[in-house]
Amino acid sequence: MMATHLLPTFESNADLTPTWIGLTFSGRAAALFAVLAGVGLALSTGKDKPLEGAELSAARRGVALRALVIAAVGFTLGGLEVNVAIILVHYAVLFLCILPFLGLGAKRLWAWAAGWILASPLLAYLLRPWLLAPEPPLKLGHNPGWEDLGTPARLLADVFLTGYYPVLQWLSYLLVGLAIGRLVLAKALVPVLLVAGGTVVAVAAKTLGVAAMEDWGGRAALEKVLNSPGYPLGSVLQVNLTGIPQEGSWWWLASAAPHSGTPLDLLHTSGVAAAVIGACLLLGRLAEWVDLDLLLPLRGAGAMTLTLYTVHVWVVSGFYLKPLPGGWTEDGMYFVQAATAITVGIVFARLQWRGPLEWAAHAASLVGRGGFKAVP
Known part of the structure; x- marks a missing residue:
C-alpha cells in the first residue's frame, strides 16, 4: 500500500504507460489488507471452531467497539489534505457488516463469499446510477471526515456504493478472509492449497477479464460509452478504474481491472490474497524448521498496521x-517509510508491545467482551 501511495503507477501524466508498481500492486495491496482483516477476525473468534452462544455475542460486541475506534481514526484522518484514499472508515463499516457471519464455519463462509462476489457487483451496477442522479450526487468525492456525519445519506451511499472502497462489494474480501481463517491452518496441506488454489483463481479471472476487454470487444464498447477520443482506457484498465463512471454498458462487469469491484476483479484479488497468505504460512513452516524467525520483519509491522498506516498517511x-525536501526522491521517501515501519514493528514485537492505536482498539474489544484490564 505504501508503494502505491508514494511511487508513480503511471510513467507520466502525458504518457499513461503503467509502471511495474501499478501493474503489480494496484488493487491487490488494498484487497490483501481487507482479506487479512477477515483472517484476523476468524483467529480471534475461535479459529476453525467458531464461537457459539454467549461467547459469540461477547465477541461480536468486542468487534463492534473495535470498529468504532477504527472509524474514529478514519474520520480524523479524513480531515487531512492528502492524495491517499483512506480506507479506515470503510474498514470499520466492514467490521460491523461481518458480525452476522462470525458464527459460521468454513464451508458456509465459502458459499457466502462465492455468492457475494458474483451478486454484489451486479447490485452495485444497478444502484450506482440511481445514487449519482440527484444534484448534488450521493457521492463525497473525498475521504470521509467528521463533518460528513452531518449528511448521513450521502456518507452511507458513498461508503457502501459510490466511494473509493464500496463496502457492498468489499465485504467479499472479509468473507474470503474469514473463510480462510476458519480452515485448520496448522495442517500441512492447507498452505499448499491456498497457494495453488489462489493462483489458479487469480490467473483464470485475470485471463478472462483481459480476453473480454481485448479479444471480445469489451474495451471498444466501453470507449464508445465514454465518448472521449484518445482516452487511455487500456492503461486505466490495467492499473486503476477508480473514478471512472461504470455505467451505460454491461461490459463494465466483464472487466478484471483493479478497483473496478467486478466479479472478476474480486476473484482475482481474492485469489492473489489467498496465495500470499499461503506463501507466508509456508515461510513460517520453513522458519520453524531452520529455527529462525524469518517472518519477524513482516510479523512486527503486521501486528501494528493501524498505527503504522495512520502515521504513514499523516506523513x-x-x-x-x-x-520534496532537497535531495529527496519518491523512491527515497518510499524506502525510508517502509524501512521505518519494518524497524518499528520489529522493536515493538521484540519488546512485546502493542502499537498505541492497537492498544486502544484492543481495549475497546475487551470492554465489549466484558473483560477490560490494562494490557501492555
Missing part, C-alpha cells in the same frame, strides 16, 4: 502539493 499529508 504523506505533510508533503501534499509541496516539493
Whole structure:
C-alpha cells in the first residue's frame, strides 16, 4: 500500500504507460489488507471452531467497539489534505457488516463469499446510477471526515456504493478472509492449497477479464460509452478504474481491472490474497524448521498496521502539493517509510508491545467482551 501511495503507477501524466508498481500492486495491496482483516477476525473468534452462544455475542460486541475506534481514526484522518484514499472508515463499516457471519464455519463462509462476489457487483451496477442522479450526487468525492456525519445519506451511499472502497462489494474480501481463517491452518496441506488454489483463481479471472476487454470487444464498447477520443482506457484498465463512471454498458462487469469491484476483479484479488497468505504460512513452516524467525520483519509491522498506516498517511499529508525536501526522491521517501515501519514493528514485537492505536482498539474489544484490564 505504501508503494502505491508514494511511487508513480503511471510513467507520466502525458504518457499513461503503467509502471511495474501499478501493474503489480494496484488493487491487490488494498484487497490483501481487507482479506487479512477477515483472517484476523476468524483467529480471534475461535479459529476453525467458531464461537457459539454467549461467547459469540461477547465477541461480536468486542468487534463492534473495535470498529468504532477504527472509524474514529478514519474520520480524523479524513480531515487531512492528502492524495491517499483512506480506507479506515470503510474498514470499520466492514467490521460491523461481518458480525452476522462470525458464527459460521468454513464451508458456509465459502458459499457466502462465492455468492457475494458474483451478486454484489451486479447490485452495485444497478444502484450506482440511481445514487449519482440527484444534484448534488450521493457521492463525497473525498475521504470521509467528521463533518460528513452531518449528511448521513450521502456518507452511507458513498461508503457502501459510490466511494473509493464500496463496502457492498468489499465485504467479499472479509468473507474470503474469514473463510480462510476458519480452515485448520496448522495442517500441512492447507498452505499448499491456498497457494495453488489462489493462483489458479487469480490467473483464470485475470485471463478472462483481459480476453473480454481485448479479444471480445469489451474495451471498444466501453470507449464508445465514454465518448472521449484518445482516452487511455487500456492503461486505466490495467492499473486503476477508480473514478471512472461504470455505467451505460454491461461490459463494465466483464472487466478484471483493479478497483473496478467486478466479479472478476474480486476473484482475482481474492485469489492473489489467498496465495500470499499461503506463501507466508509456508515461510513460517520453513522458519520453524531452520529455527529462525524469518517472518519477524513482516510479523512486527503486521501486528501494528493501524498505527503504522495512520502515521504513514499523516506523513504523506505533510508533503501534499509541496516539493520534496532537497535531495529527496519518491523512491527515497518510499524506502525510508517502509524501512521505518519494518524497524518499528520489529522493536515493538521484540519488546512485546502493542502499537498505541492497537492498544486502544484492543481495549475497546475487551470492554465489549466484558473483560477490560490494562494490557501492555
